[in-house]
Amino acid sequence: MPAAIRIENLQFRWKPTLPIILNIEFLEFETGETIFIKGPSGSGKTTLLNLIGGVLEPFKGKLEVLGQNFIGMSHRERDKIRGDNMGFIFQQFNLMPYLTVLENIMLPIEFSAQRRKRLNDMNISSIDEAKRLLGHLMMKVEEVISKPVTELSVGQQQRVAVARALIAQPSLIIADEPTSALDADARESFIKTLFQECKSVGSTLVFVSHDSQLGKYFDRQIDLTQINTAYRPVSL
Numbered sequence: 127m128p129a130a131i132r133i134e135n136l137q138f139r140w141k142p143t144l145p146i147i148l149n150i151e152f153l154e155f156e157t158g159e160t161i162f163i164k165g166p167s168g169s170g171k172t173t174l175l176n177l178i179g180g181v182l183e184p185f186k187g188k189l190e191v192l193g194q195n196f197i198g199m200s201h202r203e204r205d206k207i208r209g210d211n212m213g214f215i216f217q218q219f220n221l222m223p224y225l226t227v228l229e230n231i232m233l234p235i236e237f238s239a240q241r242r243k244r245l246n247d248m249n250i251s252s253i254d255e256a257k258r259l260l261g262h263l264m265m266k267v268e269e270v271i272s273k274p275v276t277e278l279s280v281g282q283q284q285r286v287a288v289a290r291a292l293i294a295q296p297s298l299i300i301a302d303e304p305t306s307a308l309d310a311d312a313r314e315s316f317i318k319t320l321f322q323e324c325k326s327v328g329s330t331l332v333f334v335s336h337d338s339q340l341g342k343y344f345d346r347q348i349d350l351t352q353i354n355t356a357y358r359p360v361s362l
């Protein structure tokens with residue numbers, strides 16, 4: 127089985143005039159592994175996730191994701207790989223405010239023929255899959271499914287964002303602070319659901335959080351301040 131993600135001497139800077147803020151010599155995630163990444167604010171967690179997700183382009187180095195070399199690849203090609211194979215849970219959910227819960231969850235399916243095919247092959251309708259995920263995430267499905275997402279609480283919106291990321295079994299789930307809007311009980315059941323979904327599909331999970339308490343649930347924990355040699359803590 128090839129590694130899900132392989133990074134060698136990866137460097138990133140926001141602009142040619144700005145310093146390098148991310149420099150990682152080596153990092154490899156196995157397929158199906160659950161990985162917890164921690165680090166203080168500004169240490170580059172979101173930047174690393176956006177590089178892995180193909181949203182940002184590295185300045186130098188090697189970056190292979192799901193067996194594909196991202197270096198030198200066009201934006202469009204990376205977008206396609208992400209659309210077909212990745213579920214993203216953003217730090218600010220990025221739900222579409224004018225759409226309902228169901229419409230939000232279905233968005234990734236509309237943009238990817240491969241996802242539609244996967245559901246088809248499993249003989250599951252996309253609506254049933256959306257409902258199954260919402261139920262699994264402890265939502266009152268019939269009550270919320272047709273509501274605009276703006277009428278949900280923040281914790282509910284976070285779960286809709288998760289259902290959207292999990293729909294049609296992407297092989298890589300990337301989660302940026304997905305538990306920040308949940309209370310302690312909801313957090314634990316949320317993580318369990320996320321793990322069950324990932325394990326049953328064999329998806330790799332890369333999960334970022336400040337909350338180092340959550341680290342113990344994962345196969346592996348990574349402290350970004352240890353592996354990002356470009357990181358300089360703010361001196362007071």
Ligand SMILES: Nc1ncnc2c1ncn2[C@@H]1O[C@H](COP(=O)(O)OP(=O)(O)OP(=O)(O)O)[C@@H](O)[C@H]1O
Binds near residue numbers: 140165167169171174
């Ligand atoms: N769009 C941008 N343009 C320029 N610099 C940026 C941009 N976004 C982030 N940065 C800088 O890049 C560095 C890493 O930021 P990043 O968002 O990856 O940190 P983080 O670890 O996710 O922090 P947090 O825990 O606050 O989310 C920071 O120094 C930040 O100021």
Ligand SMILES: [Mg+2]
Binds near residue numbers: 172
């Ligand atoms: Mg961040």
